Amino acid sequence: MTQQMPQQQTPPTKRKKRIRVPRVENGIETMVEIEVDDEGGPSWGPNGAHKLLNHRLTRVDGPAKVTGAALYTYDRRAPGMLYGRILRSPYAHARVVRIDTSEAQRIPGVRAIVSLTDPEVSGSTRERIVRFVGDPIAAVAAITPEIAEDAIRAIKVEYDVLPHVVRAEDALAEDAPKIFPEGNFAEKERRGDPNAVEAELAKCDVVIEAEYRTPIHHHACLETHGHMVDYRGGESAIIYASTQGTFTIPDDAAKELGLPSSAVTAIVEHMGGGFGSKFGIGIEGKLACQLAKRAKAPVKLMLTRKDEFLMAGNGPGSWQKFKAGVNRDGTLVALRATQYQLGGLGDGSLAGQPYIYRAQHVYRERIAVYTNEDASRAMRAPGHPQASFAIESLMDELAYKLGMDPVEFRKKNLRDPVYHRQLDRGAREIGWERRPKQPGTGRGMGCAVGTWGGGGAPQCKVTVQIARDGAVTVAVGTQDIGTGTRTFTRAIVAEELGLEMKDVTEKIGDSRLGAANASGGSTTAASLAPAVKDAAYNARMQMAQTVAPLLGAKPEELQFADGKVIGGGKSLTWRQACAALPPAGITAQGEWKANLAASGVHGVCFAEVEVDMETGHVRPIKMVHVQDVGLPLNRLAIESQLIGGMIQSLSMALLEGRVMDSRLGAQLNPTFNDYKIAGTFEMPEMIPIIDDEDTREAVIGVGEPAHIPGGSAIANAVFNACGVRVRELPITPDKILRGLAELRERRAS
Amino acid sequence: MTKKRDGQTERPESATDPSRRRFLKGMGLAGAGAAIIDLLDPELAPAREGSSEADRQLISDTVEVSLFVNGQRRTARVEPRTTLLTALREYLDPPITGPKLVCDMGACGACTVLLDDKPVYACLVLAVDAVGKRITTVEGLGTPEKMNAVQQAFVEKDALMCGFCTPGFVTAISALLRRNPHPTLDEVREACQGNFCRCGTYPRVFEAALAAAQMKDRE
Structure with a gap:
């Protein structure tokens, strides 16, 4: 993803300040410190004083989406367009000996075939080793989707099958088949002194040893990854892409097509979900470009649902082992943590333990373990939900062992007062006092806490134009991945100019427009909104210069409100004021301003569930998520995000997980029938709460934090309900029944 | 396996029988023997055994x-x-x-x-x-300029995010309100139990469905 360093063009006399901003590389967020101007210019003003922002704005693209008029990449057609399909490996580990495409080529309607042993495909190798079931081998383009499917089946591949490994425990064994020449694991972090921590643990009043696991998850974007490459062999190309980053497409596509980057345009008008998995053109995009180049015809290559499960990246799993010690008063004293990140061929990700909590003595090691599965990608708050499930389960176990209220125990080990107030608020909303003090009643409550960055960075270039006829347009190449980017972009401009939503048009999702960051790390709003505000502010300042003399007022005295420009005791309607503009109207640019964004959010989730003690079935009853967000750009959309985050974490807690067969090395559930995601009957009552006690007058991203604590809260509620601590997600009925049986046995003996 | 809607299980008619469709889909290249393997798991078929060359033939009629x-x-x-x-x-x-x-x-x-x-x-x-x-x-139910009650309610209640599942929900709920103008929350859940949303809009879809029912009353 393209991330530019801030351009320092201001005179050195300006005051500077250093701020921490998130940088996303390969979807993994890290915080870096940069220097920015500390200047005047636009400011948001008090959160309570907005006309449009911090209100409930319906989505501007809503009518198009609910009527089927919205065009997604998958919906694109072009004259003469071909359909691309990918051939994937049926083996988890093999050397491709020979690819015979002759039969496929003879099928009428097949127009191009490309294999990943062809040197023209960037990153291809003459000798191809496939490393997971689903690893792409070749692709075809044909005149119909059906013929493309036939052609894929007609390609004959000879494999030299190699030994594979798909379970972390097996991968760590000494005699395990080597996935990479360097081995099957890599140390990512080692911090603290294990001996000192052991010594402290020996002194603690209560010590617990436990391990927690989460399986590999799937982003399960409803629109699969893919592109429509509109290229007929000329000097330019348009790539329609289902991506989280408009500007992550042109360079990669240009390389495949043999064109200069400037000749390639990426279009992202609407996209059907990414959740961290859609950055860059990917292997499917490379293949689509190669097919279009060979066939000299547009190619639409969207992954099939099975492709999507097998080769479009995964949300990594985890295996975390703890030894933790607390004192009687509830202070977490010492923690020893071994954290395995299970990202298939990728590194996975895990927040370092004890995550948000404080412990005086910590030793932790984080180790990436590799298996013959596709490489992990960022997934909605990478590494946080997994870290949260483990530490929040452990904290709960410690609280119960100490006989402390889990909320009080958490507060004892959280320094930040924001968490304290949010825990109190959440407890009040769910009715925490109704919680059974002794587990086993069949109904229970749990809670958990999370954090995220969500800051912005100087990457967006926004243009606001005001025409003489009063038309207002805001343009920037950013993408709306379903979060409501279009809507807040329009709202910021409308509010700044004293107009209504309908008076402004936005243009986004096009790489010919001003630069914008990719939507990763919840950085879109905090990067884009300040630049939009700046552009709108500059447009207003320019307009004030022109209009002020007409009103006999000074430019800085003018007010833009209710569709009027007011000053000097007089007013002009917006149209009258615009008519006074020069023929070309006004064009103003805007860039990111540090004072308009902030970073660092807090969230807590409370859940109430019912557990059927006969069947082990868990029914979520209620979830409450309290989240600070700085300035809420659009309350309606933010609440939707909070609800969405709760649902995804509920789904993770109770239903989701990739299931691998270790003998075949294959995924057993690569379909929506077998990989379960939450549906209408799993939905509890959901209460999203924007924490308005956060008075920061600055924008912070909120897409990811809502996905962090919910699953942990559900897991803890399950324990409170039935007395079974399920330490491996998902919490399925079989695990609860096994736990209940163990409880009965323990009581009997 | 047609959708179970409104409490009554609609037994698959042959037209909508997934096994028949899959069979036909799988028949593009493969003879009966290979097609049966495909039904089990077409991806793993080559891993189990080489499919016989003689079985393959192309059905290409349109x-x-x-x-x-x-x-x-x-x-x-x-x-x-x-x-x-x-x-x-x-x-x-x-x-x-x-x-x-x-x-x-x-x-x-x-x-x-x-x-x-x-x-x-x-x-x-x-x-x-x-x-x-x-x-x-969904295009036949309304247009951006003239939305039906369900579509209007979806926009008002923010019952959509990325929007990729939305046409399916809108269609299922529009059909529900035609045959049951005053559904309960559980009837709404049931009407779209066969619809997935990944962004997580379900609660607002329910709200929108119930609001649309009231809106239709006012019309």
């Missing part, structure tokens, strides 16, 4: 179908195995792309269309079997 979509007579030349969904999206010109291809196996509801006013998964219906029936897609 057939002209006339589909009655959103009040208009539309024609396309499709293969017998072409699904209604693919015919709408990839064969009609101009295409009808409101119904989305997501799971391709009747699990997610994103392709829901009305066939003679009954919601069906268009990915489980062959185009040739939709001939002679009234097909209504």
Whole structure:
């Protein structure tokens, strides 16, 4: 993803300040410190004083989406367009000996075939080793989707099958088949002194040893990854892409097509979900470009649902082992943590333990373990939900062992007062006092806490134009991945100019427009909104210069409100004021301003569930998520995000997980029938709460934090309900029944 | 496995039987023996045994179908195995792309269309079997300028995010309100239990459905 360093063009006399901003590389967020101007210019003003922002704005693209008029990449057609399909490996580990495409080529309607042993495909190798079931081998383009499917089946591949490994425990064994020449694991972090921590643990009043696991998850974007490459062999190309980053497409596509980057345009008008998995053109995009180049015809290559499960990246799993010690008063004293990140061929990700909590003595090691599965990608708050499930389960176990209220125990080990107030608020909303003090009643409550960055960075270039006829347009190449980017972009401009939503048009999702960051790390709003505000502010300042003399007022005295420009005791309607503009109207640019964004959010989730003690079935009853967000750009959309985050974490807690067969090395559930995601009957009552006690007058991203604590809260509620601590997600009925049986046995003996 | 709606299980008619469709889809290249392996798991078939060369033959006939979509007579030349969904999206010109291809196996509801006013998964219906029936897609329920009550309520309640599942939900709920103008919350849940949303809009979909029922009353 393209991330530019801030351009320092201001005179050195300006005051500077250093701020921490998130940088996303390969979807993994890290915080870096940069220097920015500390200047005047636009400011948001008090959160309570907005006309449009911090209100409930319906989505501007809503009518198009609910009527089927919205065009997604998958919906694109072009004259003469071909359909691309990918051939994937049926083996988890093999050397491709020979690819015979002759039969496929003879099928009428097949127009191009490309294999990943062809040197023209960037990153291809003459000798191809496939490393997971689903690893792409070749692709075809044909005149119909059906013929493309036939052609894929007609390609004959000879494999030299190699030994594979798909379970972390097996991968760590000494005699395990080597996935990479360097081995099957890599140390990512080692911090603290294990001996000192052991010594402290020996002194603690209560010590617990436990391990927690989460399986590999799937982003399960409803629109699969893919592109429509509109290229007929000329000097330019348009790539329609289902991506989280408009500007992550042109360079990669240009390389495949043999064109200069400037000749390639990426279009992202609407996209059907990414959740961290859609950055860059990917292997499917490379293949689509190669097919279009060979066939000299547009190619639409969207992954099939099975492709999507097998080769479009995964949300990594985890295996975390703890030894933790607390004192009687509830202070977490010492923690020893071994954290395995299970990202298939990728590194996975895990927040370092004890995550948000404080412990005086910590030793932790984080180790990436590799298996013959596709490489992990960022997934909605990478590494946080997994870290949260483990530490929040452990904290709960410690609280119960100490006989402390889990909320009080958490507060004892959280320094930040924001968490304290949010825990109190959440407890009040769910009715925490109704919680059974002794587990086993069949109904229970749990809670958990999370954090995220969500800051912005100087990457967006926004243009606001005001025409003489009063038309207002805001343009920037950013993408709306379903979060409501279009809507807040329009709202910021409308509010700044004293107009209504309908008076402004936005243009986004096009790489010919001003630069914008990719939507990763919840950085879109905090990067884009300040630049939009700046552009709108500059447009207003320019307009004030022109209009002020007409009103006999000074430019800085003018007010833009209710569709009027007011000053000097007089007013002009917006149209009258615009008519006074020069023929070309006004064009103003805007860039990111540090004072308009902030970073660092807090969230807590409370859940109430019912557990059927006969069947082990868990029914979520209620979830409450309290989240600070700085300035809420659009309350309606933010609440939707909070609800969405709760649902995804509920789904993770109770239903989701990739299931691998270790003998075949294959995924057993690569379909929506077998990989379960939450549906209408799993939905509890959901209460999203924007924490308005956060008075920061600055924008912070909120897409990811809502996905962090919910699953942990559900897991803890399950324990409170039935007395079974399920330490491996998902919490399925079989695990609860096994736990209940163990409880009965323990009581009997 | 047609969708269970409104409490009554609709037994699969042959037209919408997924096994039949899959069988036909799998028949493109393979003879009966290979097709059975494909039904078990086409991906792993080569891992189990080499499919016999002699079994393979190509069925490549196409057939002209006339589909009655959103009040208009539309024609396309499709293969017998072409699904209604693919015919709408990839064969009609101009295409009808409101119904989305997501799971391709009747699990997610994103392709829901009305066939003679009954919601069906268009990915489980062959185009040739939709001939002679009234097909209504989300485009036929309203336009951005003139939305139906369900569509209006979806926008007002923010019952959509990325929007890829939305046409399916809108269609399923519009059908529900036609046959049951005053549904309970549980009836709404049931009407769209066969629809998946990944962004997480379900609670607002419920709100929108109930609001749309009231809106229709006022009309």
